[in-house]
Amino acid sequence: GAVVSQHPSRVICKSGTSVKIECRSLxxxxxxxxxxxxxxxxxxxxxxxxxxxxKATYExxxxxxxxxxxxxxxxxxxxTVTSAHPEDSSFYICSAQIGNTIYFGEGSWLTVV
Amino acid sequence: GDSVTQMEGPVTLSEEAxxxxxxxxxxxxxxxxxxxxxxPGEGLQLLLKATKADDKGSNKGFEATxxxxxxxxxxxxxxxxxxxxxxxxxxxxxxxxxxxxxGTGTSLTVIP
Numbered sequence: 001g002a003v004v005s006q007h008p009s010r011v012i013c014k015s016g017t018s019v020k021i022e023c024r025s026l027x028x029x030x031x032x033x034x035x036x037x038x039x040x041x042x043x044x045x046x047x048x049x050x051x052x053x054x055k056a057t058y059e060x061x062x063x064x065x066x067x068x069x070x071x072x073x074x075x076x077x078x079x080t081v082t083s084a085h086p087e088d089s090s091f092y093i094c095s096a097q098i099g100n101t102i103y104f105g106e107g108s109w110l111t112v113v
Numbered sequence: 114g115d116s117v118t119q120m121e122g123p124v125t126l127s128e129e130a131x132x133x134x135x136x137x138x139x140x141x142x143x144x145x146x147x148x149x150x151x152x153p154g155e156g157l158q159l160l161l162k163a164t165k166a167d168d169k170g171s172n173k174g175f176e177a178t179x180x181x182x183x184x185x186x187x188x189x190x191x192x193x194x195x196x197x198x199x200x201x202x203x204x205x206x207x208x209x210x211x212x213x214x215x216g217t218g219t220s221l222t223v224i225p
Contacts, residue, residue, distance in 0.1 A: 046214075
């Protein structure tokens with residue numbers, strides 16, 4: 001079946017550096033990809049919606065200059081957390097859409113030290 | 114706006130106990146409803162779903178019925194196992210955007 005892969009699954013970075021998380025649809029072309037962030041003891045929150053070849057649509061309150069989303073192809077979207085700070089430590093998860101079906105990636109645990 | 118309210122955890126049950134995790138929703142349109150499960154250290158997995166009123170989703174012994182009259186989609190399992198220990202998220206999707214709205218998640222621990 002369709003699979004969405006995220007990489008890396010876990011990453012530790014130093015405060016002030018940038019880190020990139022990739023989301024790939026492995027056996028289908030995704031018309032739209034979504035990025036979510038999971039806060040501790042809170043729900044998953046939609047960060048942005050990404051369509052191939054166009055700028056991502058960010059949810060209110062999400063800093064687009066801090067969370068850079070690039071959707072270069074129908075199978076790859078990337079989330080770059082720029083100038084990361086400890087409060088950016090979180091679980092980030094993507095999903096990819098084909099038709100009316102959504103598939104989630106495995107998620108990426110980011111720890112900023 | 115669209116939202117999901119989910120029973121807060123954590124929930125601790127003994128093996129073979131009955132499980133209910135409550136979920137209610139608010140939606141402006143006609144949502145599809147989902148339960149996702151997140152096992153320790155893993156990503157989200159779709160557990161079950163229902164796309165219209167009175168539909169029952171079921172998988173791995175879990176069930177949930179789409180109740181429009183009570184705007185609910187409670188998750189149930191008759192006999193839980195240790196391997197069911199995970200965080201369960203209720204979610205809805207409505208409209209053409211295919212965006213999901215998640216509940217806060219309920220952590221379940223099943224002890225032998």
